[in-house]
Amino acid sequence: xxxxxxxxxxxxxxxxxxxxxxxxxxxxxxxxxxxxxxxxxxxxxxxxxxxxxxxxxxxxxxxxxxxxxxxxxxxxxxxxxxxxxxxxxxxxxxxxxxxxxxxxxxxxxxxxxxxxxxxxxxxxxxxxxxxxxxxxxxxxxxxxxxxxxxxxxxxxxxxxxxxxxxxxxxxxxxxxxxxxxxxxxxxxxxxxxxxxxxxxxxxxxxxxxxxxxxxxxxxxxxxxxxxxxxxxxxxxxxxxxxxxxxxxxxxxxxxxxxxxxxxxxxxxxxxxxxxxxxxxxxxxx
Amino acid sequence: xxxxxxxxxxxxxxxxxxxxxxxxxxxxxxxxxxxxxxxxxxxxxxxxxxxxxxxxxxxxxxxxxxxxxxxxxxxxxxxxxxxxxxxxxxxxxxxxxxxxxxxxxxxxxxxxxxxxxxxxxxxxxxxxxxxxxxxxxxxxxxxxxxxxxxxxxxxxxxxxxxxxxxxxxxxxxxxxxxxxxxxxxxxxxxxxxxxxxxxxxxxxxxxxxxxxxxxxxxxxxxxxxxxxxxxxxxxxxxxxxxxxxxxxxxxxxxxxxxxxxxxxxxxxxxxxxxxxxxxxxxxxxxxxxxxxxxxxxxxxxxxxxxxxxxxxxxxxxxxxxxxxxxxxxxxxxxxxxxxx
Numbered sequence: 001x002x003x004x005x006x007x008x009x010x011x012x013x014x015x016x017x018x019x020x021x022x023x024x025x026x027x028x029x030x031x032x033x034x035x036x037x038x039x040x041x042x043x044x045x046x047x048x049x050x051x052x053x054x055x056x057x058x059x060x061x062x063x064x065x066x067x068x069x070x071x072x073x074x075x076x077x078x079x080x081x082x083x084x085x086x087x088x089x090x091x092x093x094x095x096x097x098x099x100x101x102x103x104x105x106x107x108x109x110x111x112x113x114x115x116x117x118x119x120x121x122x123x124x125x126x127x128x129x130x131x132x133x134x135x136x137x138x139x140x141x142x143x144x145x146x147x148x149x150x151x152x153x154x155x156x157x158x159x160x161x162x163x164x165x166x167x168x169x170x171x172x173x174x175x176x177x178x179x180x181x182x183x184x185x186x187x188x189x190x191x192x193x194x195x196x197x198x199x200x201x202x203x204x205x206x207x208x209x210x211x212x213x214x215x216x217x218x219x220x221x222x223x224x225x226x227x228x229x230x231x232x233x234x235x236x237x238x239x240x241x242x243x244x245x246x247x248x249x250x251x252x253x254x255x256x257x258x259x260x261x262x263x264x265x266x267x268x269x270x271x272x273x274x275x276x277x278x279x280x281x282x283x284x285x
Numbered sequence: 286x287x288x289x290x291x292x293x294x295x296x297x298x299x300x301x302x303x304x305x306x307x308x309x310x311x312x313x314x315x316x317x318x319x320x321x322x323x324x325x326x327x328x329x330x331x332x333x334x335x336x337x338x339x340x341x342x343x344x345x346x347x348x349x350x351x352x353x354x355x356x357x358x359x360x361x362x363x364x365x366x367x368x369x370x371x372x373x374x375x376x377x378x379x380x381x382x383x384x385x386x387x388x389x390x391x392x393x394x395x396x397x398x399x400x401x402x403x404x405x406x407x408x409x410x411x412x413x414x415x416x417x418x419x420x421x422x423x424x425x426x427x428x429x430x431x432x433x434x435x436x437x438x439x440x441x442x443x444x445x446x447x448x449x450x451x452x453x454x455x456x457x458x459x460x461x462x463x464x465x466x467x468x469x470x471x472x473x474x475x476x477x478x479x480x481x482x483x484x485x486x487x488x489x490x491x492x493x494x495x496x497x498x499x500x501x502x503x504x505x506x507x508x509x510x511x512x513x514x515x516x517x518x519x520x521x522x523x524x525x526x527x528x529x530x531x532x533x534x535x536x537x538x539x540x541x542x543x544x545x546x547x548x549x550x551x552x553x554x555x556x557x558x559x560x561x562x563x564x565x566x567x568x569x570x571x572x573x574x575x576x577x578x579x580x581x582x583x584x585x586x587x588x589x590x591x592x593x594x595x596x597x598x599x600x601x602x603x604x605x606x607x608x609x610x611x612x613x614x615x616x617x618x619x620x621x622x623x624x625x
Contacts, residue, residue, distance in 0.1 A: 044390060045369050120459040124466050128426075128454045208457040211429075216455070220431060225361050225381075225388045 078137020140201030152186025339540025396589030400580035403477035417444035433474035440506035478573035
């Protein structure tokens with residue numbers, strides 16, 4: 001963001017970054033509201049944004065938020081499980097060519113199975129508790145996380161590993177001090193995608209064998225023709241997904257200060273793209 | 286060879302002429318028919334035997350109608366389609382019609398296939414459950430349909446069971462596998478024409494064996510009689526095209542009557558469209574559907590007839606149990622005018 005070649009202060013830049021999507025969203029809401037009124041669209045087909053806000057105020061604290069708690073617990077548990085599974089799989093894929101050749105195609109093939117069709121089977125296997133829902137959430141979220149982690153871990157140019165080896169670095173030092181930091185942008189990209197998928201996974205898992213949660217509430221309200229509350233629930237879900245996404249983004253910034261806080265060290269990205277850092281930058285690293 | 290070679294253009298011309306004639310007559314036939322969009326309650330199933338067979342046997346075509354079947358995602362979607370002009374008619378449960386009216390959807394029930402709902406509890410005999418009170422301490426799986434849960438709780442209370450001792454769990458539409466794997470002890474909202482034959486076939490018994498399970502119908506426990514699988518149109522559309530709806534109902538009635546008289550053939554008609562349906566289960570289901578398709582009122586007034594009093598009692602029951610928050614005018618939700 002610059003004016004006549006000068007960089008704007010970062011605070012102003014951030015306000016600008018936030019203002020644009022907010023302005024677009026506001027414009028879309030205005031168009032939506034106008035369309036509902038001008039075209040006389042019934043609320044059971046498409047409720048107006050103002051009606052959704054009214055519904056949020058009316059039933060948000062008493063009906064939607066208590067259900068959100070259950071969904072968030074499943075989301076976080078499923079997300080945690082997905083992270084753990086993705087971490088183990090990524091390490092195995094990275095270090096075992098036999099595992100990579102034998103299991104990676106199966107993992108990819110597993111993603112062609114619509115997870116919702118697995119839900120009844122998981123309920124039968126694990127009973128009508130939250131475990132099947134947590135597993136479904138993890139199944140939805142783990143794949144992009146695994147792929148982006150593997151991509152990140154394998155993206156390092158061999159000469160950097162050779163360089164570390166020439167300094168007598170142990171395999172664990174190479175992993176933790178070179179491979180992992182270089183892979184972090186990919187890992188966090190996967191972690192951010194996985195947050196939104198985890199919210200979706202937890203919600204759809206509640207359509208089968210649940211007695212609570214936002215997904216359960218949406219199913220009940222759909223059956224009861226409470227379309228406005230369905231949209232209000234979706235709004236709360238959307239906000240939750242954005243909050244989780246933002247939280248992971250915050251952790252990302254804190255975890256990679258050398259990229260986010262010091263633009264002069266942005267060369268680190270070059271390690272993954274193959275461009276060589278200059279000697280001074282390498283020394284400072 | 287030479288003769289055949291010479292005949293080739295003649296044969297081609299004949300084929301072209303025949304094809305054109307067939308295409309023209311077919312399009313002329315199609316052009317004469319009025320398109321009628323009919324939303325089923327879900328994907329086509331054995332419960333749609335009357336309509337599917339009526340289509341196959343040209344009952345609708347004879348009335349000048351060309352039926353386009355729509356499979357909505359949920360029963361409520363069918364009503365929304367009708368209310369918004371996306372379909373001329375939808376199949377719907379009376380509960381959904383009352384709920385829709387309470388939300389100002391201008392939908393009207395113009396006929397009912399199932400003259401009484403037979404939702405109830407199905408318990409395998411080996412559980413030793415002899416009454417609804419015996420369900421105390423048992424796991425009862427329900428689909429999560431609000432009206433069904435209310436009926437179950439009402440029936441349990443009527444039977445003297447302590448609700449706090451019955452573990453009612455929402456399991457969606459995975460009830461049967463959970464019952465078979467003994468994760469639950471009973472189906473809390475089974476339908477007499479659906480789950481019993483499925484259960485029997487799964488445990489390798491004849492589909493019509495009634496000795497393998499105990500069935501408690503909710504209407505035997507104080508739940509008022511209610512209609513299901515009704516035909517629902519939109520107020521204005523009904524007023525604008527009364528003859529269109531009368532034509533549909535005439536053909537539909539013929540379809541129901543034919544289905545009642547020929548359950549095995551009717552099952553075949555559905556299986557042709559939905560090959561995954563088991564003939565054995567289908568025939569048992571259709572015999573039960575045939576049983577509940579007639580009532581004292583239909584015997585006097587014909588298939589599909591609805592008693593407004595039945596609707597009023599159901600509406601009161603729903604209001605008392607918090608399923609709707611406002612009273613509705615039942616006379617606007619139900620009519621027999623198009624059956625006349």
